[in-house]
Each structure stands twice: as structure tokens, then as C-alpha cells.
Amino acid sequence: MKNRSLVSISDYSKEEILKILELAGEFEKQPHADLLKGKVIASLFFEPSTRTRLSFESAVQKLGGSIVGFSDSSSSSTTKGESLNDTIRTVSNYADLIVMRHPIEGSARFASEISGVPVVNAGDGANQHPTQTLLDLYSIKKTQGKLEDLNIFLVGDLKYGRTVHSLLEAMSMFNPTFNFISHEKLQMPKEYKLFLDKKGIKYYEHEQFTDIISRADIMYMTRVQRERFSDPIEYEKTKNTYVLRNEMLKNTKENLKILHPLPRVNEIHQSVDSNPKAYYFEQALNGVYTRQAIIAAILGLK
Ligand code: CP
Numbered sequence: 001m002k003n004r005s006l007v008s009i010s011d012y013s014k015e016e017i018l019k020i021l022e023l024a025g026e027f028e029k030q031p032h033a034d035l036l037k038g039k040v041i042a043s044l045f046f047e048p049s050t051r052t053r054l055s056f057e058s059a060v061q062k063l064g065g066s067i068v069g070f071s072d073s074s075s076s077s078t079t080k081g082e083s084l085n086d087t088i089r090t091v092s093n094y095a096d097l098i099v100m101r102h103p104i105e106g107s108a109r110f111a112s113e114i115s116g117v118p119v120v121n122a123g124d125g126a127n128q129h130p131t132q133t134l135l136d137l138y139s140i141k142k143t144q145g146k147l148e149d150l151n152i153f154l155v156g157d158l159k160y161g162r163t164v165h166s167l168l169e170a171m172s173m174f175n176p177t178f179n180f181i182s183h184e185k186l187q188m189p190k191e192y193k194l195f196l197d198k199k200g201i202k203y204y205e206h207e208q209f210t211d212i213i214s215r216a217d218i219m220y221m222t223r224v225q226r227e228r229f230s231d232p233i234e235y236e237k238t239k240n241t242y243v244l245r246n247e248m249l250k251n252t253k254e255n256l257k258i259l260h261p262l263p264r265v266n267e268i269h270q271s272v273d274s275n276p277k278a279y280y281f282e283q284a285l286n287g288v289y290t291r292q293a294i295i296a297a298i299l300g301l302k
Pocket of ligand 1: 048049050051052053123132261262263
């Protein structure tokens, strides 16, 4: 992992992923306050973010490093017409590692190819969000005690949701059974289903919430990604298809945990928040430990 960019979750092997999770566990137990002393992390967010940006910043500060960057590209020279190429070439002179979120699919890969320092993809369009996946895996392992042989339900916007795409690839290393629940217009893209077919991993597609959720170990809810729709009418038609309510959890498994990368809009009713099966805010906290581990591993400090 040392000096290697993290653009797609498949850039890392199963062993490397497990190593990051182990490191995250260490950071949860012990903060390691001086590990990043003298190191500068650039945080370039060309798209809005609360959790990813702030948990990266929190991770860097807890490790004693410094952070530079922008949370809104309108305050950068992008507004003067500067290309991504020139921004990355410049910023890689100022930092030891670049964390970047960008609306264009493939932008993180491009950045990693021209940058003089490693690039961590904090989300590129509807493509991938690998650091979210690592914190999701950490959350699954922590709550289930294992990653293998789980029944994973992915619910909501499976077409544009980059977190489910990365999670599907990563969980496929651990012999899962997938159930996809989505509106017919927001189904899991074909390439991901072909990927599962090739690996011989079972998956089932549904358009309705039914009693089948009683089989779930993990229910991963997602919001409909309004910003990816070219037609606002299509968004209006699909936006409230799935709303998880507390009463729907009555016959679910004892070990079930409800995850959501957040932000949520309407897809989880607030009545669910106090249910012990709701885990999304703890999941967001796990993002700090996991991002500490990612930075430390890439910079070769752990
Ligand atoms: N999960 C996630 O990516 O959230 P933000 O958009 O707030 O960073």
C-alpha cells in the first residue's frame, strides 16, 4: 500500500483490505497523536461533502498532521478555467497525499496518473467511493464479528450510488449473498451483475420491500442521488420508493444492522434511529479510524 493511490477498491487485495481494517481497530483503541507530524494532506473537494471531508480532516488532525485544500471548488482557480491536470500537478508540490472528490467518473484515476504523490479517491461521480467501503467493511466486521457468508441487502439507488458499487466489489471477496431492492429505473448496473456472475456469487433482485428482509444480516440503505439525474421528473418518480420504518423491523434477525453512508433524505424514517439495529451514526464515526488507517498505510507510517 505504501505510496500507492487508492482509486478503486479493487486496487487493494483482500489481504491489504484486512490489514487496513486491523489498523483501523488499532486507531480506535489508541490515537497515535504524532504519527503525521510534519506531513501535509491536501483535501480537494470539487463536490459537497460532510462526512468524508470532515472525517478525513479529523483523522489528519488526530494524527498530528496538517491539512490544506478547499471544500468548494468555486473558491479555487477552477473558476478561472484551470484544468484538473494543472490543479493536481500544482497541489502535489504542496502535499504528501491528495484526497479528492470530483463529480466526473474517472477523474480520480486521471489524477493518480499525473500526481507526484498518492491520490485517495473520496468519490468520483457515480463510479467508486473506496474509503467509504473500507469504513463499511470495518462496521460490518465490528457488528457481525466476521465478513464471510453474510446476507447483504442493498436498497435504494443502486444505479447511481457509488458506495454500493464499491461495497459490492469488496464484499465479493467474502462469499456473500446479495439481495438488491430498487426501483426498476435504479437497478444495479449490468457490469456489476456480470462481475458477480463471473465470481459465482448469488444475488436476487426485488422491487418491493417484503418479508425477505427477515433474512438480512446487513441492510445497506441509500438515498436516491438527485444530482446524477439528467431528468428531474425521473427523480420525482423514484425519490420516495423506499422508506424504512421501525415497524418493518419487527421480524428481522437479532444481529441485523442497518447501515447508510449518509446523508439520508427520506429513506429511513427517524423512528428507526432509536432502534438498536440502526448503526449509521456509529458507522460515520468508524470513518475517522478507517481514514486514519488509510493515510498511515499509504504514507508507510504503520
Ligand atoms: N458518505 C458520504 O460520502 O457522505 P458525504 O457526502 O457527506 O461525504
